[in-house]
Amino acid sequence: MEKLTKEQIDKAIALLKMRPDSKLETHLNACVHCGLCASSCMYYKAMKENKFIPARKVELVASLYRRYCTLTGRVAPFLVNARELDDQMAEEMIDSLFGACTMCGRCVKHCSIGVDIAYIVHFGRRMLAAMGLVPKTLQATVDAALTTGNNMGIETSDFVDTIQWMEEELQDECGEDARIPLDETDKDILYTLNPREPKFFPLSIAAIAKIFYAAKESWTISTHMYDVTNYGLFNGNNEQAGQIAKRLHDEVIIKRCKRLVLGECGHGSRANRWEAPNYLQQPYEFETITAVELINNYIRTGRIKIDKSLNQELVTLHDPCNLVRNGGLLSELRFAVKSAVSNFVEMTPHGMDNFCCGGGGGQLAMSEYNERRIKIGEIKADQIRKTGAKVVVTPCHNCVDQLSQLNQVYHLNVKIKTIAEIVADALVLDKE
């Protein structure tokens, strides 16, 4: 790392002093250093290194706050561990806040006080972003989204080819009238995808298209802006996160669609459903819902028919942190999965207490931390193994990616599916 300049430091400190509300001040003053959050974090559990204790991550940012924003920290820094923002501090922050936190929020719920550790980690990332210290790998993912419209830099022609291929698959199964409509206007739904789908898992696109076909949905996908992901949530650059979110927002308006439906992606759903209106400083004019909620709506209203006996294998569910703990969809995920499978088993723990897959927080994009990512994933692998399930369902393509790698490394021998895939497998198509 190059030596920090005064300008870089000033930018980060300015951010620390700018408080839109009392949340930052509160959480930076609340930790009592009891250390009881250690066992809630998979980094500490898997690697037993003290620097991975959640409170240590909070402490990095809090010590800067005390140094630059409190009287005690300025007058008696030794008393309250008020630290300077220097090269060593920046390096520690990069390693701990980018490289050792998936921002899963598991520690938050279990903290003895209620410190929002993930929020502070994100704030620390914002300080690093202000100094231009985002890991290059993660920044490259954001840059790809900004310059090409999707985080994997997929060419539009390749994307269209993949969609046409999937449409043919769909038509083989459902008939000529089954379609994957591209770039149409005035539809009820603008549907979005995780670019991992066209790139690695195209069958999940066929699965959701089959569900839309069965529900006789009016929908379209934009070739210009179909990417549901937003790694701006993770690189700490809210401006870039806002630019990415705005594109998707504007695409709904341009295509004159009534609803934005977020494809199966945990962080993408979080970014667009919960964070984006705040990035853009405007409430959205249209409804934004996740694919799972939409599918559940079809099931509840009888728009699609499901025969759960078509899915006989034992299935378990991995709760994406951004959809459950940070997204409120605990019951919705279970409703969808249990409607579509005959044999279901929960992981221990699950729901609000679930462990992250290990790939969240941008970890999948930061190859320099691959070893850590796979190591912490062992906790998830053990959870899956203990269920005895043959299929792991998860409504998040980043989780699918991480779970697929865990499947290989830890020899789990399971199938990994999205909710659309498992529902599509149980779908009973109307003969007419």
Add this chain to the structure above:
Amino acid sequence: MIWYQYLSLGALAVFLIAMLWHFIRLIKEGKPKDLSTKSGNLPKAEVYAYTIAMMPNHKESAYLHLPSFTAGIFFHIGIFLSILLFFVFFFISPTLFPQWLQMVLALCIGICGLCGFGLFIKRMIVKKMRELSHLDDFLSNFFTTLFQFFTAIYLIAGSFAPIYYILVTILLLYIPMGKLKHMLYFFAARFHLGYFYGWRNSWPPQKNY
């Protein structure tokens, strides 16, 4: 009233003004303005955040660490009891308490103080705790533990009044400077947690289908 009691009252005034400043600052900064469409029930989530979510069976910090958690609870009970007695002592000298009451209170507070002392020792000898702690953590624990011990001693030996009041004075002046001000920020943190999870309908917990 004697000079050392005036001294402690002066410290109490400084403490109250400083904490009020922290409180007013939080109020002025306000709560987050979330522009996304709310999904949950904020009042219910806030109630949940301050009540059931704090129960030991809902937090790993409690049920995975029962000895530390229990010691912490007793430690805090001892602090609250000692604070209460600090005010009571202005109206009734502990020497006027019935002897059995002096003994019972001193014993209870003494046990709570021992819990605090135990946590102090843990902070010193467990490596992960030592690495997480700084001077303020040790001093905060030290002063509050000593406060309890001297409350207990003063209950049964009135001659310790000067030391007791000087110690209270130091403690009251110290609180706003270090982590002991979590006595205010704890409540603010629970509020923000209730707000965050409540807005997104994660709290109160949903029925598990």
